[in-house]
Amino acid sequence: MNPRRLLVTSATVVLLGGLLGSEAASAATTTEVIQGEVLRIVSIADWDAASTLIPGEPVQWSVDVSANAPEPAIVRLSMSAEGGAPLLVDIARCTVDWQPAGCAGETTSLKSAWAVPRTGEAELLLTFPTSDVAHLRLSVSLGVASTESTQLTVVAQAGQESIAAHPDGGLATTGSSAPATWLLVAAMLLIVLGSTVIGVVRRRDREEPT
Numbered sequence: 001m002n003p004r005r006l007l008v009t010s011a012t013v014v015l016l017g018g019l020l021g022s023e024a025a026s027a028a029t030t031t032e033v034i035q036g037e038v039l040r041i042v043s044i045a046d047w048d049a050a051s052t053l054i055p056g057e058p059v060q061w062s063v064d065v066s067a068n069a070p071e072p073a074i075v076r077l078s079m080s081a082e083g084g085a086p087l088l089v090d091i092a093r094c095t096v097d098w099q100p101a102g103c104a105g106e107t108t109s110l111k112s113a114w115a116v117p118r119t120g121e122a123e124l125l126l127t128f129p130t131s132d133v134a135h136l137r138l139s140v141s142l143g144v145a146s147t148e149s150t151q152l153t154v155v156a157q158a159g160q161e162s163i164a165a166h167p168d169g170g171l172a173t174t175g176s177s178a179p180a181t182w183l184l185v186a187a188m189l190l191i192v193l194g195s196t197v198i199g200v201v202r203r204r205d206r207e208e209p210t
Contacts, residue, residue, distance in 0.1 A: 028046065028048070029044050029045060029046045030044070030045060030046070030047050031043070031044050032044075032165065034163050034164070034165055035163075036161050036162075036163040037161055038067050038068055038069050038070075038073075038130070038158055038159070038161050039065070039066075039067050039075070039156050039157075039158055039161055039162075039163045040065070040066050040067065040068070040163075041063060041064070041065050041154070041156055041163055041164075041165045042062075042063070042064040043061070043062070043063055043154075043165040044061070044062040044063075045059065045060065045061040045062065045167070046059060046060075047167050050140065050167060053085075053140070053141065053142040054142060054145070055141065055142045055143065055144060055145055056141065057141065058088075058090075058139040058140055058141035059139075059140050059141070060137060060138070060139055060140075061137070061138040061139075061140060061152075062098045062135075062136070062137050062138075063134075063136045063137075063138065063154050063165060064097070064133065064134070064135050064136070065077055065133070065134040065136070065154075065156045066133045066134075067130035067158055068130075069130040069158065069159075072129060072130060072131065073129070073130045073158050073159050074127050074128070074129060074130070074158065075127065075128050075129070075130055075132075075134070075156055075157070075158045076124060076127050076156070076157045076158070077124070077125045077126050077127070077128070077134060077136075077154070077155070077156050077157075078122035078123055078124050078125060078154075078155045078157070079091075079116065079122065079123055079125055079152065079153065079154050079155070080119075080120055080121060080122040080123065080152075080153050080155065081116045081117065081118045081119075081120070081150055081151065081152050081153070082118055082119070082120040082150065082151055082153075083118055083148060083149050083150030083151055084118070084146065084148030084149065084150065085142060085143075085146040085148040085149055085150040086115065086118075086142070086143035086144055086146065086150075087115070087116050087118075087140055087141070087142065087143060087150050087152070088113050088114065088115055088116075088140075088141050088142075088143050089111055089114045089116050089138055089139065089140050089141075089152070090109075090111060090112055090113065090114070090138070090139040091109070091110040091111040091114070091125060091136060091137070091138050091139075092107045092108065092109050092110065092136070092137050092139075093107065093108045093110060093126070093134060093135060093136055094106070094107050094135040094136075094137065095107075095135070096135065097135055098135055098137045103135075103137070110125050110126060110136075111125070115143060116152070118150055122153075122155055130158060136154075138152075138154075140152065151166055151167065152166060152167070153165070153166035154166065
């Protein structure tokens with residue numbers, strides 16, 4: 001599928017790295033670019049760290065939203081959450097690109113210690129003209145210890161186009177479910193491998209002369 005031809009697109013990051021436990025988690029960030037016909041989202045975060053959230057230790061998620069519109073329009077930026085893990089989110093906007101040390105320009109606080117509703121309903125964060133760029137930084141932390149997961153989704157909409165960025169698999173998955181998850185993955189791999197071997201054997205049997 002070509003994302004440039006979709007009205008709704010999304011960035012998906014599978015959070016398997018965090019299931020290995022904190023000892024194997026890396027500090028590397030993942031950059032995802034979601035490009036629509038007009039709208040563009042650049043999402044940067046350490047999803048390994050996000051998959052092993054613990055209370056009091058937030059993970060930073062940078063989201064840049066821009067547009068290349070043929071005519072002036074308004075961009076609506078919203079967020080939704082769905083899942084069982086309670087999350088607290090701080091959201092700030094910078095006038096320039098966010099740096100690892102913070103904002104080198106002026107910042108505007110959009111949300112502070114926001115207990116984001118986990119209903120799946122989108123909540124409007126801000127609006128801005130398509131001639132502007134929104135540089136957001138989200139600080140996401142776990143409200144209380146939980147073995148559940150919650151998926152956050154940032155949605156940008158302008159005119160008839162809407163694009164979204166989210167980490168697939170949930171933002172607050174803990175390492176406690178790792179053994180069961182890896183057993184499931186291993187079982188799926190064995191099924192695929194077994195099916196392949198059976199197919200090869202059957203093909204060879206058909207090719208052997210009688």
